[in-house]
Amino acid sequence: MIELKNVSKFYPMGHENVRALNEVNLKIEDGEFVAVTGPSGSGKSTLMHIIAGLEKPTVGEVIVDNYDITHGGDQFLSKFRNEKIGYIFQNFHLQPTYNCVQNVALPLVFKKVPRKEREKKAKELLALVLLTTRLAHKPKELSGGERQRVAIARAIINNPKILLADEPTGNLDSSTGELIVEILKSLHKERKITLVVATHDPEISKHADKTICLKDGEIVDCKSLGTLSKNNVFIREGSRIISKKI
């Protein structure tokens, strides 16, 4: 279970504070699929970072899988990130000098898993995301969709209970994005992973068990995001924010 109690995050900017998150309270049950939406700058990424233990809230408490991660030290948090959390970035963040197997196996390096064992596991997972033919390729030899599949394989190599994806399709065209969403959905279903996806993409929130809508760092009623329809969300296209009917 993920629980945020009265969480706020401020960034000092000159004399003022930017409020990235403001008094957020939420609960995500084990095995739930939750979409986090909201316009750009609404605090989605900040929320994901805080759940992943990558950032600490300025105020409030974060409980993940019964661990209070607000007060954890470096040793605890890095182990927590390594074993409990799978994180998928919008821009993949693969190591350019590593091939696919090495990239996928990287989290196991920090867990002191022997090389043979971790590469075997990495190959299995690359097969799962349909990349068996790309094992020795470097990221720059892959398409965007393939890179994100490598990143997904890496995120689940430690069998995390929680998979966090921050705009996983944001850098992909829609058809490639669909495959990524399919993979995430099936991981959620088959492995009972708690899945939290921050997204502008209504395609994703459509499949979610519930959708959390953020605006200016606060959780708002999704209907208040502009239209009365539950299937309507605000999305940003370039500098404009547009409302899109699903």
Place this chain on the structure above:
Amino acid sequence: MKLSDYFLMAASNLSQRKLRTLLTTFAVVIGASLISVMVSLGTGVEDFITKQFTTFVPLDTIHVAADPNFGKFTAGASQLGAPPQEINGEKPVSQSRSLNEKDIKTLSNLPYVARVDEPIKVQAKSVRLEEDQKNYEVQVSVPTPYKLEKIKLASGKYFEEKERGKAVIAYQYLKVWQLNSADEILGKNIYIKVKQNLGFFQEGEEKEFRFEITGVTEKTLASTEIMVTPEDGKEMARFTSNNPSLHQPNQPIDLVVVKVNDQKEVPKVAEKIRSLGYGTQTPEDMLGAIGQIFRVIQFILSLFGVIALVIASLMIINTLIMSTYERTSEIGLMKSLGANINTIRWLFIIEGSLIGFLGGLIGIALGQVFSYVINQIAHQTFLKEFPTFNVSTFPIWIPLVTISISTIIALIASLYPANKASRLDPIEALKTE
């Protein structure tokens, strides 16, 4: 993270940036090779001097006299090069007491003492080869058996303690007797001429003693030395001093040489002997100053290498800091995937140390080459007469120490960049592209 993974990752990072790694390593190489050459030059020369010295005075012996001031004020006895010592009141006059059988027994029974011998001094006039009429200068020495082990022979063998009429000659005699190889002279006879010393007003008799050559020493600085069998030495001494009771049992003895089982125990044994009221002189007393001078020279020479290594360490710091900038996003990623502060820190420390280790390794190899070249040049010029001595020696501790120094300096240099890298905020780091 496993240790092997640290090394693999560090090595792979270094090989990603070949040119920079190469340049940084090169700086370490210069420092390490300078240090190793300088130190090996220093040890080589010190070794040379010490070896020469020990052909005269073995290091595991103590000279003992009855006079407690022996070794302190007598000529050449205090440390070579040491400042003159203050004398309170009267300058101590050597007491006339001699050593006797009882003293020798006391000394022999001390712990670690192997044996006690009376040194036999022979003043010889000249030496000639049987089939040659020319006389040559000579320094006759009567070695107690322990001394025999110390000087290597170029040819032949040493005589036994109880043998009579046998001699081992210095290598340099071969030249004057026009022999090409040391083997040719073995078995030949020489005559050593001695003269009675009866004081100023009376001319003493001369007498020749015959010896068969059993061995030739390697070339040393003692180029006119001839070692003779002890009993013959005593006889020669009795003749020259015109004192038939000299070196006979129950006669007073001026000086004895105490051989110690273990060279390390020499200072302790000397201390013990002094506490019994005797005067002592150890080889350390005489060598101490020489050793000190060489350590200072060695230190100054190595300082150049250390300066080079300090410059190298600045380059290592620079390399690693550039590396943290270039790899900011990688560090952020590693942290987000579970690397902790220490993981990142060690990764950079090992990377830096690896540069130091590699540089040290190559530097040592280069130092070996330099050392070899220096020795070759020396042997063709000023060391022509001493083919077995090297100006520059490379004992195993030099590479070990040099590699340790370069690695440790590199390790220290990498501490700051490593700390800097490990403290990066993962989120900020991931935002950098």
